[in-house]
Amino acid sequence: MKQHYLTPLFEPASIAVIGASVTPGAVGTTVFSNLLEGGYAGKLYPVNLKHATVLEHKAFKTISKIGKPVDLAIITTPSKTLIELVTECCKYGVKGLVIMSCDFVGTADKSRDLLDKLLVICRQYGVRLLGPTVFGQARPVSKLNSGNYAGSIKSGSMALVSQSSSVASAILDWAESQDVGFSSVISLGSAVDMDVGETLDYLVTDPKTRSILLYVEDVSDARTFMSALRAAARTKPVMVLKVGRYDGGEKLGRTHSERLIGSDEVFDNALRRAGVLRLRSINQLFIAARVLPRNYKTRGRRLAVITNGIGAGMMAVDRAGDLHIQLPKLSQSTIARLDSFLPAQSSHDNPIDILGNASAARFHAATDAVLADENVDGVLVVFTPQMGTDHMATAEAMIALAKTTDKPILLAWIGGKKVVASRKLLAKHNMAYFSTPEHAVEVFWSLASWQYNQQLLLQTPGPLGEWDAPDLESARMILDNALANGRQGLDELESKAILRAFHIPVTTTVRAASAEAAVTAAMGMGLPVVLKLDVEGLTHKTDVDGVVLNLTTLMAVSSEANRLLGRARERFGDKLRGLTVQPMISLKHGRELMVGVATDPAFGPVISFGAGGIAVEVFNDVAVALPPLNEYLADNLIRRTRVKNMLGEFRNQPPADVHAIKSVLMRVSEMVCELPQIQHLDINPLIVDENGAVALDARIYVAPIPEKARRYGHMAIHPYPSNLVQVTQLKNGLPMTLRPIRPEDAEMIVRFVAGLSEETRYNRYMSTLKALSQSQLVRFTQIDYAREMALVSTVQGETGEMIVAVARFVVNVDYDSCEFAIVIDDRWQGKGLGGQLMEGLFTAARDMRLSTVEGEVLSSNTNMLAFMRRLGFEITRHPEDEGLKWVVKRL
Structure with a gap:
């Protein structure tokens, strides 16, 4: 296999430190010292204009004076020197650059201009650039520590990638105290060139990295990010902490979907679809760093709790209830096995109280019995130091058991001074131990969620089987016509025509310019009918009293049409096109739903589903998914809403045709895959009963696509070609x-x-x-x-x-x-x-x-x-x- 193109950056055979120094506290001093003390085995060259030697190594005034190949140059000098130094490095043949200048202001126009110039120089010579970043990078498994960090970094199998130098340093400080190791530590900083996606791409191919911890503040290239995330998550556990979950302002939009979907919801769904687990706090990140190296997996959400203190055990039970984690009934054979050695006064069902004086042997026997139960996916052992207990022996028993099972054993070691030594022993053996039962339960929930996300990752929606192919030619003609006339919004007839082209059932809709034409249309389609105002740019007709339902006579049609048109001419003027007439759909068992599409600035089209009708934004019952969808993903989208409870059988209501809903969702997915012009779409309401689904109203907004856009280039996840x-x-x-x-x-x-x-x-x-x-x-x-x-x-x-x-x-x-x-x-x-x-x-x-x-x-x-x-x-x-x-x- 060919060497990865980023290898010279992350595993260089030779390094030049430009600005290497002996000045206490200087970045150049720290970086060069760390390389020496870490035992870097490659060629190391300090570059310093003023000193002949740096830490007993011959120094060179410029990189060109070295006279030998250099894979990586680390620049620690002020930003005013960068243009000259980067140009010199590129001309000299350096393959990778890390900029660690401390005087950058990432948001200043002047700094942005400098970064753009540096990128142009690097691209001209094909040189990759990491940073500017204060921390830099480290590769402990290769004895490469070139980070600006005053501390030791232990070698391990977990990679840390951070967009923040300060967060990277904080995690390393914590890891040093917890004896947690890393394969690589990479701080991306301003990411003028190297971003999260490319870094992950390298770590995917790295055999020394078995798990990845990622701290993200923003995503610039969603396609590359998702592509790399999905590639990584197929073979390695990936966990992500993303900050900036709230945008802090009221969201305005032209469609319900646009207003209801938040960017953080989209990011959350993207991570699930990538098979990645999202972390919500720095504390969870620390916990993940302890658990990831164990490569735990769980088949489900069924947890057994073993405790020698029922109060502490109930803490775990309560938190499990909050997170909807099952505490399954133990099998009869397991209960019989527990009965054979537990005291009579013990609780022999889940949670299992083995009493306060439980010996290490009793802990071992109970845990071993429960691990063998087919109803159990994982075990939480809660230890409290009491008279008769031996925390060291119990820890040793748990370490021994962990080697005999593929089910996760999570340990809540409650206490302080009395259990310090056993906690250190557990840490040494990479056991998943916690100071509270709640944290342990949360980790089990995370493991189950990650395993569930892995199923989403495996979904590769293909063509829609035996379904009829869409009429793409007609749909594209409608979109092209609107864009050619300078229109962003399609009217109701055009929007429904697009839906029909993708075989989504819609109500018949006829445009009427006058009351007489409305009567004629009503006679043709049959009573009762619905009248709606047809006004250019008007999205929500009910907001202006522009909808009249259930007109049962032609006289009522004429009267209401005249009333609507009279008021609308005065209010909307030339924007009034007339009315639309459609049959009144009154389904006895109908449920009102909403299906929509919004375009996220980073991740592209996003499909939404939830409760519909005029109160859609009041109830805010909506779930989102990234296309493409298949039946499994469409079903998952439906199940993540509250309205799903109304789709089943209840009282005298027969179950709704959920297959028809999934069909609409998959057709909408197909639509946004093939028609990148579509920016926003609302189908509201989509009425569904036991016989099927029909779209009563629809609105689509479009935008032109770039001339040289790649096929499916608008999507974060490429559909099956x-x-x-x-x-x-x-x-x-x-x-x-x-x-x-x-x-x-x-x-x-x-x-x-x-x-x-x-x-x-x-x-x-x-x-x-x-x-x-x-x-x-x-x-x-x-x-x-x-x-x-x-x-x-x-x-x-x-x-x-x-x-x-x-x-x-x-x-x-x-x-x-x-x-x-x-x-x-x-x-x-x-x-x-x-x-x-x-x-x-x-x-x-x-x-x-x-x-x-x-x-x-x-x-x-x-x-x-x-x-x-x-x-x-x-x-x-x-x-x-x-x-x-x-x-x-x-x-």
Whole structure:
């Protein structure tokens, strides 16, 4: 595997510290001292204009005087020196820069101008820049401590990424006292170049990082952020603390959805969809830092509580009730096992009180019995120091038990001076221990939530199965016409036409310019009818008494139409277009719902669902989700609202057709995926009963899209690229399907790799591996279509669908080129598969606006090289390996 392009920044072979000093308290002094004391094994060069040596190391006046390659330059001098120094570093061939100048004012125009100039210089030379940041970075697992931090950083398996130097330093100070270690500590600072997304991207590929802790203040590139988060969370636990949850002002908007959806709700949903757990406080962050290294997992929310003090145990029970954590009944076999050794006066059900004088052996036996219960997903052990207890022996018993189970054991070690030694022992063994039962319960809830979010991460909505394809041509024509006429808002008829194009049921709506035309329309559709004002730019007609319901006679239609038009002409003038007439839908068992779309500045389109009607903003019952949706995600969106309780059967009401609601949600998801012009949408009310759903009113607002926008570039999560699915045939006429890979293809990929010959495996993977590891399997099948593509060729075999070839590419950091690979089952070579797969890859690359496809081919693989020539690839010598050829095709 090629080295990650950020390796010179985070694991440099050589470092120059510009501004290295011996002045007490200076950043250059701290950084250079930390590198020496940390045992950095690479080449280290202090750069100082005034001193010949720094801490007994020869100093250089400028970086150009070093005369040897330098991977990383750390600049600690004042900001006024940066233009000259950064330019010199770039010209010298430095691969990465960290700016740690302390005199930056991040919000000042002057500083912003300087940062922009620095970025232009770095981009010109292809140099990556971290900061400006006061802290810098550390890589304890590689004995690299280049941070501006006066303390030791222990090596561990958890990475810390922070947008704040002060928060990073505070966490490190706490971690030092708690014996918590890190694989990497990275402070992004102003993030003029390197951001959260790229940093996470590096940590995903880092084998020394097993979990990630992230402190975020803002997100500048939601697509990159989500892409990297989802990639990381597929293989490693990721927890995020985000500040700035409240914007502090009243939100104004043109639609209900726009006003109801807050940016923090969107961020919260984005993290859930990414399979990430969100933390709510610095205290939770500290707790997460203690728990993450244990890599705990839980299958559900069922918690058993074992305590030697019922009062302390009830604290846990109360907090579990607050968080809706189940305290399950123990199985009869578990209760019988407890009965065999617990005193008669003990409580033998959940919570289990093993009495105040419980010995370490009693704690061990009770915990062991409960862990074996199939009704239990995790165990909380609450220890209180009392006469007869042994805190050290009990801690040792819990440490031993943790090695025998994959269920989480959480420990509430209550007390102070009496349990200090045993807490240190628990910390040494990375046990999840807490000073209060409530904290332990909260962690269990977090573990269960994280596991639930992992299920959301696995959802990759594909095409809508057997559903009718939308009429995209008609929908786009309506949108283009509105934009060409300078209109942002579609009227009700246009909005409903868009919904019909996506097969969402809507009420018939007819425009009437006069009372006579309204009567004619009413006769045509049948009574009773509804009249609505049709005014350009008027969103909420009920606010101006512009809706009349249930008109049962033609006389009433005429009278009300004249009344509405008379008042509206005086109030709205030329903006009045007339009236709309539609049938009165009065469903005996109907429920009023709302489905909407708003556009978040960072994350793009967001779908909302909740209670509808005129009081939608009063009840504020709304949940949000990022598209694309499938049935699982649509069902999840519905279940996160209070109105879900009205959709089931109650009193004399039959259950509503929830499948119809999910169908509307998935159709709206499809709509915003394919129509990036849509900025806001309201379907309110959406009436649903036992027979289906129908949209009574709709309003859409649009905006033009950038000329060179990538397909689905408006979305934080790239949908399944169903446009790349082809049903074709091989040279021998056998039917074949060519399509993007899906997570559920994992088993077929395992069989595919196992069936390859050693020669084919070596030509593709440059090794003779016989099977993919679990992490490789996840990485190959659960892809982010925004930055990579994998196409599979499938045929129908005796046991069903089978994969016979795979081609893939990964987008390079320049986002202008990609690196590809292709492998074909030996039995299916020579049948025309390769050409079709590669043409599919070329199409996908063009959709992403890429200009170049490139790759590595073994020099000995003459068949592949000949194939590359036929496809128009240019073949040259590989710049780094004589055993390889470099192949490049311009699209």
